[in-house]
Amino acid sequence: MADSRQSFVIERNPEPVGVADRAKVLADPGFGRVFTDHMALIRYSEGKGWHDARITARKPLMLDPASAVLHYAQEIFEGLKAYKTADGGMAMFRPDANARRFRQSAQRLAMAELPEELFIESIRQLVAIDKDWFPTVEGGSLYIRPFMFANEVFLGVKPSSEYLYLVIISPVGGYFKSGAPAVSIWVSQNYTRAAPGGTGAAKCGGNYASSLVAQAEASKHGCDQVVFLDAAEHKWVEELGGMNVFFVFEDGSLQTPPLSGTILPGITRDSLMTLARSEGLTVREEPYSFDQWKRDAASGKLTECFACGTAAVVTPIGKVASPEGEFKMGAGGPGQTTMRIKQKLVDIQRGVAPDPHGWVHKLG
């Protein structure tokens, strides 16, 4: 039986990517298409618990066609980044929060819970072996993707008795192709992301699967992203497909929808609230309706709006469109408060500013 102190077997990739090829991709990696030489892997089976922890060559998996995840989508994931810090080292941002959320997602999906120390250790070991994969592009980072899925070979409907936990790393530049200063969003009237009692607060692939058709609708209307309204009343703003949303008002206060069980509890969301409050700003976690949004944008009471999440950090929202028409946020570009608190967060993540909340987890 394995526990969080178990050691990882290290199997170096016998055929790593060559130095010249690696340097070429690291100069412009984009988002999510380039991967490092290794992956972390831990198995779980009922009775045996967590076992077989290893760092091994990144390669295709062998799955039985009856593997449970392929049929009933019992799968969860996380996303966090390793940054280069001002002192030349590397650090992760609040990995303990990701470890905790991963366990909470596992609970909701009736999956085995990975001990938090094991989650963090798997990432430390993997980043250590693939540290030469850090992108050379300005603003680059290592995007770390832990995930877990059901792999019992059984077509009956029940929680799986076996799981595979893996971590892969993608060196990344910016998230949005356009590198646009502000994104446009489409308010979905036809689809919702999460219903009360559902899986909205869990980071599971299924939530994304059901959001794709709405994202496609947004693209069809020339928008970058979709924003969802609540499932019960179709009235309250919830979040984007993979990012939380904030509103900034004329009086300097901020507002974000409350964590009601249908919204993913973003670590960026939580960090920005803490930073804004430490600046003396008022931050409300209160419902905000789409009607109010339109009214406040028209009256000038609402001055800025932004989305946030690990992948894109803070992204200003410049335009909001729906079947009834569209409106601009402020001047349609990034707002001052948005850019100021974004910078505050980035400075802490990169070790440029002090870290009063103990968020930065040094590596290596």
Ligand SMILES: *Cc1c(COP(=O)(O)O)cnc(C)c1O
């Ligand atoms: C991951 C995610 C977020 C952002 O969470 P962070 O912890 O800030 O990266 C927001 N919404 C959804 C649906 C997500 O999956």
